[in-house]
Amino acid sequence: MHGFYVELRTPEGGFLPGVGGEDDGLKGGLNGIDNGRLHFTGVRVPRTNLLNRYGDVAPNGDYSSPIASPGRRFFTMLGTLVQGRVSLDGAAVAASKLALTAAITYSTQRRQFNASSDLSEEVLMDYQRHQRRLLPRLAATYAASFAHEELLEKLDGVFSGSHDTDEDRQDLETLAAAYKPLSTWLALDTLQECREATGGAGFLAENRFTSLRADLDVYATFEGDNNVLLQLVAKRLLGDYAKEFKDMDFGVLARYAATQAGRTLHRSGLRRVAQTVADSGSEKKSAIALRDEHTQHELLSDRVSSMVAELAGELRGAKSMSKEKAAALFNEHQNDLIEAARAHAELLQWEAFTRGLKDLKDPGTRQVMTWVRDLFGLCLIEKNLAWYLMNGRLSTQRARTLNAYINRLLAKIRPHSLDLVEAFGYGPEHIRAAIATGAEQERQDEAAAYARRMRASGTSVIDEKTLLARQAEIRKPGTASGRKSA
Ligand SMILES: Cc1cc2nc3c(=O)[nH]c(=O)nc-3n(C[C@H](O)[C@H](O)[C@H](O)COP(=O)(O)OP(=O)(O)OC[C@H]3O[C@@H](n4cnc5c(N)ncnc54)[C@H](O)[C@@H]3O)c2cc1C
Structure with a gap:
């Protein structure tokens, strides 16, 4: 397997002779990336267009490679693609962090229902169920983030050449194949939970949960389907096990x-x-x-x-x-x-x-x-x-x-x-979600100040249940208020 460079289009944007292709059309997300199919008919590629780090063709047509074993050469070529999986792992962790930042910020400002006071409502984040929904995902995001940092170091070791043995490359492949499924599934689950945890506001496009989820959806599939990647990890585990206990x-x-x-x-x-x-x-x-x-x-x-x-x-x-x-x-x-x-x-x-x-x-x-x-x-x-x-x-x-x-x-x-x-460490320019800007806090402060002014002026609305309870008390014969009203 070899990569090579080939011109596809004329300066005007049409296909060059022998090159054809179709667009995949509208996808379920990630439409900022153009996907489609290409096909080539009788297109000649000059030998100098071969990406020749691991294999070259001499002017007389002889093939050579610094890697003697065809099997190892194949896996070395494949290995160069690992950067895509590592990047996906990082992007998925970043998406989980963004979603949690927006949802937890909003949940420490948004108040809903009077559980412990007649005067002020509870902050969402104080509900145990809300904590159960968001904090374990926050913990998993931290775990994925620490793991990703180590994966980046491993990638740097291999691609800078400082730790570039066969074993380092295999470890990098296995780690990327192990982490990418976990972090991409976590991101999808976290985005959905954060969307729900911020209620109707979370469904607004301006808060980005829905669009991020749509864009992240395919992360479970491309650069290797998550289940297939985990199977690769399992085979490596079995292989290591067999080596360790071969006798x-x-x-x-x-x-x-x-x-x-x-x-x-x-x-x-x-x-x-x-x-x-x-x-x-x-x-x-x-x-x-x-x-x-x-x-x-x-x-x-x-x-x-x-x-x-x-x-x-x-x-x-x-x-x-x-x-x-x-x-x-x-x-x-x-x-x-x-x-x-x-x-x-x-x-x-x-x-x-x-x-x-x-x-x-x-x-x-x-x-x-x-x-x-x-x-x-x-x-x-x-x-x-x-x-x-x-x-x-x-x-x-x-x-x-x-x-x-x-x-x-x-x-x-x-x-x-x-x-x-x-x-x-994300600023508003990264989060770009209206609900995480403090707007909810301002709204809550304004509502609380208004309620305080109403109570102080004696014109605050009396809750219907309170009113009915008072009336029932008055009507009860024999009670102090009943006697007073009589
Ligand atoms: C938006 C997008 C961009 C892409 N970009 C690129 C690109 O730039 N370059 C590139 O080369 N490719 C690209 N791909 C292709 C991508 O890598 C593949 O879609 C992906 O590897 C999954 O392969 P598949 O679509 O053939 O699914 P399939 O292999 O058909 O899998 C379908 C389902 O079957 C399951 N399955 C498959 N095999 C097994 C098995 N052995 N055991 C159990 N279950 C199995 C999978 O888990 C999956 O759920 C892109 C795909 C998309 C959607």
């Missing part, structure tokens, strides 16, 4: 995984868990254990390594089977494979977040960010609670404490939610 019997390994004995699968970041998370008896202690960084790591990494070990055991006979039977066996486990890859990618994000915490110097910032990391980790465990319970990794007692502990974390993070989105 051991897969059946034994599967039993190892089931009994939680084990060791480290270092290259893919896989970890085995050596100990069962023991229960202490008290619910409080159970919750404290879940808060512990090592416990979270053990639970997340144990799930990945157990899933991979189990799959390796199930697929161990595939190599000696006919192509048809091997494909059928693989297909029987395809969903579990992709789930294992997803769990692996989530673990890598959690690890990147945890490494990021170590660089935070300010103790207050580190504390808040540790809560955010805990929220990310515990929400992952909560999402897969069925697996932890079915596989005996968490007791029902500990599992029961999870929901309450997550709620407590939400309440702790809530006062910092605005700081957490402001820390993304």
Whole structure:
């Protein structure tokens, strides 16, 4: 596979001879990018138009390449395309940050319903449900952001040549294939939730949730469909597993995984868990254990390594089977494979977040960010609670404490939610959403000032329910007000 340069159009914009093409027409989003099909009939490309870093054609027609192995050459060429996936990962993280900045800013200003006072309504962000909808997504966005920073460093290492071994390239490919699905799915989910969390205002085009969502939609598909990419990650995990344990019997390994004995699968970041998370008896202690960084790591990494070990055991006979039977066996486990890859990618994000915490110097910032990391980790465990319970990794007692502990974390993070989105560093010129400009705060202040003036003047409207209650009180025989009115 080789890239080459070819002229397509005349200066007037028409196609050159032998070149043809059709436009794809209106798409579901991202219409700022022109997509279509090209075809070439008898178009001659000069050999000097070959993008010849990895392969060249001499004037006499001889082909040469600095990469001897055709297989490696193919993957090196493919590898140059990884920049697209890395960029998509970054763009998706940025979209989640923008959406959360707009939605959380609005939610700290918008008031709706009197829950605790007759005089002022509650700020949306103070509702627990609202916190549940926005803060776990904020935590996941931070995790994806830390992971993306590390991905950029890996990309820089490979493309600057400072860390450019075959293994570095393969790691970069696998990491990009793992992170891009997670961050693009997260962005779509976050944009939708932020749209709903800002109510009817969120549906207005001027607030950009709907147009960003439409533009981001295809991110789950292009530069590699998300499910197909995760399958690539799963194959790499299985390959690493097979290399790591090449002299051991897969059946034994599967039993190892089931009994939680084990060791480290270092290259893919896989970890085995050596100990069962023991229960202490008290619910409080159970919750404290879940808060512990090592416990979270053990639970997340144990799930990945157990899933991979189990799959390796199930697929161990595939190599000696006919192509048809091997494909059928693989297909029987395809969903579990992709789930294992997803769990692996989530673990890598959690690890990147945890490494990021170590660089935070300010103790207050580190504390808040540790809560955010805990929220990310515990929400992952909560999402897969069925697996932890079915596989005996968490007791029902500990599992029961999870929901309450997550709620407590939400309440702790809530006062910092605005700081957490402001820390993304976006200004109004980036967010470009009318609801995040402070207009809602102005509207609320104006309404509150008006209500205060009305109350002070004695002309404020009396609530119908209050009026009816007063009238009922007056009509009641035997009551003080009833006697007075009589
Ligand atoms: C707007 C846009 C711009 C693009 N730009 C470019 C570009 O610049 N250059 C370029 O080369 N390409 C480009 N593409 C193509 C893009 O990379 C492909 O659309 C993408 O890789 C998915 O391939 P597909 O459309 O053939 O989907 P399919 O492969 O047909 O997939 C359809 C569905 O089937 C599932 N599926 C497929 N195979 C399997 C499997 N083995 N197991 C389980 N499920 C499977 C997928 O998960 C997906 O949900 C672009 C696409 C779009 C929409």
